Amino acid sequence: MNPAEAAAPDALPAHRTDAPAPSAPRRPDVAALARWMRTWVGEGGEIRGFHNHSVWGTNPATFLDFTSGHQAFSAPATAAFGEALGRRYDERGLELWRRLMLFQARTVQPDGQYAHIGFQVGESATSGLIHNMVGSLGLLEGLRHAGRYLSDDERGEVLAAVRANLDACVVYGGGRPGPDGTCNQEYARVWVKLLYTELSGDESYADEIPEDLDALIALHHVRGVPDDDSVGTFRVAADRLRGGILEPAEYYGLMVVPLVLAARRYGRPDLLEEARAICRHVARSAWTDDRGETRYHRYWYLMGDRALLSTTPMLIAGMGLSLRGIAEVLAEGEDAELSAFVDRCLGTYAAYQTPAGYFASATGWHNEADVAPSTAWHSHDLMFLMHWSPTDEQFWDHVFAASDRQSVLLSDRAYWVEDDVHWCILSPLTAGDLSLYGRKDRDTFARSFFSWTDREPLPADLAYPDAPTFFAADDGLYRVDDPARDVDVSSIGTVPYRGRIT
Numbered sequence: 001m002n003p004a005e006a007a008a009p010d011a012l013p014a015h016r017t018d019a020p021a022p023s024a025p026r027r028p029d030v031a032a033l034a035r036w037m038r039t040w041v042g043e044g045g046e047i048r049g050f051h052n053h054s055v056w057g058t059n060p061a062t063f064l065d066f067t068s069g070h071q072a073f074s075a076p077a078t079a080a081f082g083e084a085l086g087r088r089y090d091e092r093g094l095e096l097w098r099r100l101m102l103f104q105a106r107t108v109q110p111d112g113q114y115a116h117i118g119f120q121v122g123e124s125a126t127s128g129l130i131h132n133m134v135g136s137l138g139l140l141e142g143l144r145h146a147g148r149y150l151s152d153d154e155r156g157e158v159l160a161a162v163r164a165n166l167d168a169c170v171v172y173g174g175g176r177p178g179p180d181g182t183c184n185q186e187y188a189r190v191w192v193k194l195l196y197t198e199l200s201g202d203e204s205y206a207d208e209i210p211e212d213l214d215a216l217i218a219l220h221h222v223r224g225v226p227d228d229d230s231v232g233t234f235r236v237a238a239d240r241l242r243g244g245i246l247e248p249a250e251y252y253g254l255m256v257v258p259l260v261l262a263a264r265r266y267g268r269p270d271l272l273e274e275a276r277a278i279c280r281h282v283a284r285s286a287w288t289d290d291r292g293e294t295r296y297h298r299y300w301y302l303m304g305d306r307a308l309l310s311t312t313p314m315l316i317a318g319m320g321l322s323l324r325g326i327a328e329v330l331a332e333g334e335d336a337e338l339s340a341f342v343d344r345c346l347g348t349y350a351a352y353q354t355p356a357g358y359f360a361s362a363t364g365w366h367n368e369a370d371v372a373p374s375t376a377w378h379s380h381d382l383m384f385l386m387h388w389s390p391t392d393e394q395f396w397d398h399v400f401a402a403s404d405r406q407s408v409l410l411s412d413r414a415y416w417v418e419d420d421v422h423w424c425i426l427s428p429l430t431a432g433d434l435s436l437y438g439r440k441d442r443d444t445f446a447r448s449f450f451s452w453t454d455r456e457p458l459p460a461d462l463a464y465p466d467a468p469t470f471f472a473a474d475d476g477l478y479r480v481d482d483p484a485r486d487v488d489v490s491s492i493g494t495v496p497y498r499g500r501i502t
Helices: 030-038 076-087 091-106 119-124 129-149 152-171 183-200 208-220 253-266 269-284 320-330 336-351 375-388 395-399
Strands: 221-223 231-233 299-303 306-310 406-410 415-419 422-426 435-439 470-473 476-479 487-491 497-500
Touching: 030 076, 030 375, 030 395, 076 091, 076 129, 076 375, 091 129, 091 152, 091 395, 129 152, 129 183, 152 183, 183 208, 183 253, 208 221, 208 253, 231 269, 253 269, 253 320, 269 320, 269 336, 320 336, 320 375, 336 375
Parallel strands: 406 487, 476 497
Antiparallel strands: 221 231, 299 306, 406 415, 415 422, 422 435, 470 476
16 A cells, blocks of 8 residues: 555555465554544444445435434444453543443334444434344444443443343344344344343343254255355345345355354354355355455355356455454364465455555445445454454554544545545546535535536535545546645556546
8 A cells, every 4th residue: 555645656556466475464454444443433422434335336325315324234343442442451442432332222213223224225224133233243242342341230231222122123033033034134133142141141042042043054054155065045045946146245254153152152063064164155255356356255146056156346345244253163173274265355455455544345336335435344344353363552542543644545436535524425537426525523424516506505514625636537547636735545446546647
């Protein structure tokens, strides 16, 4: 990565596949990612963000929903900061983590489900099993690592919130797996039940957990993709007969972790083997992109004897939950193949990380889904990376460090810019009409319209002062405005960044 725009035109350089291996493994800067995540946390503990879903290619703006408030799908960041705090105490870290925990526990809809669970559709959706469960996972994993720093009353409040949410989510399938459920969502509920049982001492779910897992294996698991040592899972059980997709690669941690935890608790080596086979499915379905980096596959489509692989467009930010699952499997015994896969994915993170700390979201969309970083997907990465990586003495100082530099992630059809609290998503000149503006301290963002329309002007507080302007030419992308201050430009895609026209 180039530390400044003037240093080199290509901030995310292509990598030759025949190049010699680096002398030391490439690793992402976890503290920089944590610092970036911290900049999105509001005073109440909400995690704001522009929530791109870079697997489905949607975001709130595509649904005409201009909210960027807290999303429960970002709750794994709460777990990540809790693990860092448990490993290395810091007063600032405690204040941040406690704020995150209590906001998630207390922000509940009248029906008992967590608020702000719409993710890529913003506040247009107020129900859904997976986002409730991920909210609870953030709370429980945080409690597991740093619960000793909360008062007895606060720990009780968090556990009560999780139990109340489980009760509210009985509306989904009666609280148990069934033929109409979605695989990753039902597995996430079992993961919550396992952690809640461990941390609360309440044995209400103890007998049903192994039954739930046996039901999920029977309903969703399929061996043989891409080989007989690998197990994928049908996203919807009915697709086994009619044809349909297996779960996208980034969801498999939601299946793997509960299988491993249950294998430990119930002495079930068969569950561990299922988890390991799922990890092989992810590792052996991966592909190598045009930069020479290892990437998750998108998903498989199965119909009868046919198995069709889709690799792109596919995310980069968001690999974390499946890697966390692989980490749990590796904790049960060495596996050279899976360890090597994790190492390659760490290299992918490093190759696609910007100086500001966030990763490129995806490749292949050629729109905002490639460049606009969602805090939700990044929270999954932070959860894994914090679990996997050591935390040095300067970690919290890095997390709370200020930055006076702008960050740009540039592609041929869209680019992301952020500077302190301001962010925007724009198109290079001649290459599109993206014109979205927001702030990290606001729950809504807006679109700017041409002056010759009769639409309301952009609110003054959302305007981005001196946003960089780029031009898409045949031979590359150029900056065409006069830089007023330092900016880090990272580029993604096949169209090179040529620097400023002089």
